Amino acid sequence: MDFIKDLQKITEHKPLIHHITNWVTIYDCANITRAVGALPIMSHAPEEVAEMTALSSALVLNIGTLTSELVDSMKIAGKKANELNRPVVLDAVGAGATKMRTQKTKELLSDLSISVIKGNAGEVATIAGIAAEVKGVESISVAGDIVEIARGCAQNEKSIVVVTGQEDIVTDGQRTFLIRNGHELMGKVVGTGCMLASILGAFAAVATDLTQAAANAVLFYDIAGELAAELSQGPGTFREHFIDQIYQLRHSSYPERQKVTFV
Amino acid sequence: MDFIKDLQKITEHKPLIHHITNWVTIYDCANITRAVGALPIMSHAPEEVAEMTALSSALVLNIGTLTSELVDSMKIAGKKANELNRPVVLDAVGAGATKMRTQKTKELLSDLSISVIKGNAGEVATIAGIAAEVKGVESISVAGDIVEIARGCAQNEKSIVVVTGQEDIVTDGQRTFLIRNGHELMGKVVGTGCMLASILGAFAAVATDLTQAAANAVLFYDIAGELAAELSQGPGTFREHFIDQIYQLRHSSYPERQKVTFV
Amino acid sequence: MDFIKDLQKITEHKPLIHHITNWVTIYDCANITRAVGALPIMSHAPEEVAEMTALSSALVLNIGTLTSELVDSMKIAGKKANELNRPVVLDAVGAGATKMRTQKTKELLSDLSISVIKGNAGEVATIAGIAAEVKGVESISVAGDIVEIARGCAQNEKSIVVVTGQEDIVTDGQRTFLIRNGHELMGKVVGTGCMLASILGAFAAVATDLTQAAANAVLFYDIAGELAAELSQGPGTFREHFIDQIYQLRHSSYPERQKVTFV
Numbered sequence: 001m002d003f004i005k006d007l008q009k010i011t012e013h014k015p016l017i018h019h020i021t022n023w024v025t026i027y028d029c030a031n032i033t034r035a036v037g038a039l040p041i042m043s044h045a046p047e048e049v050a051e052m053t054a055l056s057s058a059l060v061l062n063i064g065t066l067t068s069e070l071v072d073s074m075k076i077a078g079k080k081a082n083e084l085n086r087p088v089v090l091d092a093v094g095a096g097a098t099k100m101r102t103q104k105t106k107e108l109l110s111d112l113s114i115s116v117i118k119g120n121a122g123e124v125a126t127i128a129g130i131a132a133e134v135k136g137v138e139s140i141s142v143a144g145d146i147v148e149i150a151r152g153c154a155q156n157e158k159s160i161v162v163v164t165g166q167e168d169i170v171t172d173g174q175r176t177f178l179i180r181n182g183h184e185l186m187g188k189v190v191g192t193g194c195m196l197a198s199i200l201g202a203f204a205a206v207a208t209d210l211t212q213a214a215a216n217a218v219l220f221y222d223i224a225g226e227l228a229a230e231l232s233q234g235p236g237t238f239r240e241h242f243i244d245q246i247y248q249l250r251h252s253s254y255p256e257r258q259k260v261t262f263v
Numbered sequence: 264m265d266f267i268k269d270l271q272k273i274t275e276h277k278p279l280i281h282h283i284t285n286w287v288t289i290y291d292c293a294n295i296t297r298a299v300g301a302l303p304i305m306s307h308a309p310e311e312v313a314e315m316t317a318l319s320s321a322l323v324l325n326i327g328t329l330t331s332e333l334v335d336s337m338k339i340a341g342k343k344a345n346e347l348n349r350p351v352v353l354d355a356v357g358a359g360a361t362k363m364r365t366q367k368t369k370e371l372l373s374d375l376s377i378s379v380i381k382g383n384a385g386e387v388a389t390i391a392g393i394a395a396e397v398k399g400v401e402s403i404s405v406a407g408d409i410v411e412i413a414r415g416c417a418q419n420e421k422s423i424v425v426v427t428g429q430e431d432i433v434t435d436g437q438r439t440f441l442i443r444n445g446h447e448l449m450g451k452v453v454g455t456g457c458m459l460a461s462i463l464g465a466f467a468a469v470a471t472d473l474t475q476a477a478a479n480a481v482l483f484y485d486i487a488g489e490l491a492a493e494l495s496q497g498p499g500t501f502r503e504h505f506i507d508q509i510y511q512l513r514h515s516s517y518p519e520r521q522k523v524t525f526v
Numbered sequence: 527m528d529f530i531k532d533l534q535k536i537t538e539h540k541p542l543i544h545h546i547t548n549w550v551t552i553y554d555c556a557n558i559t560r561a562v563g564a565l566p567i568m569s570h571a572p573e574e575v576a577e578m579t580a581l582s583s584a585l586v587l588n589i590g591t592l593t594s595e596l597v598d599s600m601k602i603a604g605k606k607a608n609e610l611n612r613p614v615v616l617d618a619v620g621a622g623a624t625k626m627r628t629q630k631t632k633e634l635l636s637d638l639s640i641s642v643i644k645g646n647a648g649e650v651a652t653i654a655g656i657a658a659e660v661k662g663v664e665s666i667s668v669a670g671d672i673v674e675i676a677r678g679c680a681q682n683e684k685s686i687v688v689v690t691g692q693e694d695i696v697t698d699g700q701r702t703f704l705i706r707n708g709h710e711l712m713g714k715v716v717g718t719g720c721m722l723a724s725i726l727g728a729f730a731a732v733a734t735d736l737t738q739a740a741a742n743a744v745l746f747y748d749i750a751g752e753l754a755a756e757l758s759q760g761p762g763t764f765r766e767h768f769i770d771q772i773y774q775l776r777h778s779s780y781p782e783r784q785k786v787t788f789v
Binding site for chain 2: 024094101188190
């Protein structure tokens with residue numbers, strides 16, 4: 001797997017990535033989008049979201065601090081993206097934690113055609129209708145094999161499913177990548193989940209093979225995390241070195257670090 | 264005083280800390296909550312806040328960028344926390360600066376049972392009905408001895424009161440701790456006040472003696488600040504080293520740094 | 527040009543800078559305001575914005591994540607600032623990108639007296655009614671000479687106009703400063719545009735000659751960026767070193783770095 005070509009395309013085309021996201025990590029999502037070479041735009045007013053999506057090459061939706069009004073804006077933007085055949089990434093933050101989050105996730109999935117669903121094991125299991133124990137936005141346990149659940153979810157939703165965890169899973173229901181890269185510090189910093197959705201959006205914006213691009217995005221992200229962790233003394237300094245690596249890794253490849261299984 | 268046992272309990276139980284907070288420091292509050300070993304959840308939609316509070320071990324409220332709607336969500340969440348006997352921390356940012364902030368603070372204090380009130384001298388004096396000069400969210404001067412004002416406030420509100428400043432005060436109206444730890448750089452970075460409320464929430468979530476836990480939380484916080492300042496060249500680098508120290512200080516104690524008076 | 531006197535006045539008077547801004551860079555705007563020695567207050571509730579502006583020495587408006595309600599609050603605050611003769615800085619983020627942004631920018635400019643308009647070339651051209659190609663919040667190209675466009679815009683709007691780019695322009699329609707300081711890393715980090723508006727607000731709050739103060743602010747900002755870039759490995763570490771430099775540069779001058787043309 002080689003993500004350098006994806007990065008070159010992002011650098012060349014500077015795709016605009018429209019986000020309707022949460023108020024916690026909105027800065028981090030914008031900043032990593034720019035660090036990887038794309039252009040972020042964060043906009044949620046119902047009066048302008050369709051126009052902004054039409055200007056963009058991908059749409060990233062995140063329900064981390066959802067309200068009904070914000071989800072309404074996501075639906076407007078998502079319909080425009082579908083109409084124009086632009087990829088849509090959904091980060092289903094906290095699906096399963098409250099009735100509202102589960103319900104709104106279902107509405108987005110039924111109203112829109114979502115290209116990439118990203119979540120932790122509990123969130124993806126919730127979408128698949130499988131019992132899961134979640135604690136706020138953390139996944140505690142799921143009933144069953146998460147790789148199989150993800151694969152079934154991808155088939156049902158006709159979407160690529162990305163499950164983050166110690167082992168990351170990328171599947172379109174047929175092809176499945178298991179990626180064991182990354183570093184435990186990534187789980188100690190708020191925003192690493194959300195920022196991955198931005199990176200998935202940037203890779204999707206320039207992709208021809210969306211499944212391969214999603215797997216490349218996750219591998220790139222995890223290797224940047226490994227390199228940043230080597231420079232960091234804790235989650236505070238990690239945050240800044242991680243952005244540096246996302247920015248610098250564009251200029252070289254790290255094939256020897258790759259820990260990927262294709263199943 | 265030894266805060267290591269509190270930190271061990273937080274690490275062991277990973278309490279979920281529900282925040283309804285401001286849009287300026289919402290990332291920092293979430294990030295420090297995770298750095299100390301707890302799990303942050305930021306959620307403010309009126310449809311889900313009661314359910315999210317019910318899942319949580321403590322509730323942290325902050326009126327830094329209040330609106331009427333946000334305060335309404337705080338009341339819903341706060342009532343659920345009271346019903347379930349979960350600790351509630353209120354950071355009364357800017358009480359005294361505008362009529363709205365003073366009024367909304369009073370409403371929260373009269374509608375809810377607040378476990379810990381945190382503010383600077385001007386904010387706490389405002390709550391106590393004492394004349395204070397505030398400048399935005401900064402305290403300039405108060406009429407009277409702030410230790411006595413805090414003690415009286417704690418008795419009236421049946422709450423623990425934490426006053427931040429060069430000398431931090433923790434009092435339940437009977438027992439009073441004066442803590443002279445910390446570093447001036449903490450006052451040069453936005454968010455150090457708000458993040459302390461998150462740490463107070465995490466300590467309260469696992470506490471048996473809430474007053475002692477609040478004092479331990481402040482001491483821990485201040486010592487982490489001292490250690491971070493030694494590694495920093497200014498408020499920018501301080502911010503990241505501070506999170507590192509909050510994360511690392513869990514593994515050792517610094518009793519020799521303690522500058523605490525119990526009165 | 528010497529910005530040290532401006533910095534000394536800011537440090538001495540600690541002016542309160544009221545922001546009604548976007549949810550992406552709201553932390554960064556508050557943090558840089560404090561780093562330069564002023565006091566930030568972020569507040570947008572319609573019930574309190576007039577009172578908060580009345581307490582403040584300058585008002586900074588930014589439409590980065592605008593909604594109709596937020597712009598309504600900007601108008602209330604702006605009218606109070608005009609009434610009390612306090613400087614108002616407008617950061618017209620994304621003007622030209624959507625109909626809503628262009629329309630709301632025009633409304634703010636017609637309803638309020640704006641002291642300093644800040645934007646990139648595309649945003650300022652849009653305000654001036656000149657054709658411009660924008661991509662989200664990035665300026666791609668404008669029809670005509672941007673220095674002339676800025677000068678005309680300043681005359682029409684009776685405002686100081688600050689255009690950011692590889693060469694920054696500060697003009698009141700008569701006097702024009704071209705500033706070629708700064709570093710390319712500043713364009714790779716989200717928030718450097720927004721933070722400049724905060725610095726312009728702090729300089730304006732203590733200024734006698736507003737045009738000179740705006741030029742000094744831009745020069746100071748750019749030189750801080752150059753110094754920070756020398757310490758950084760990428761946009762992540764740059765962000766923190768930049769705040770350090772904004773904080774430290776108060777104590778010395780760097781006249782030899784100055785690359786300014788007065789035309």
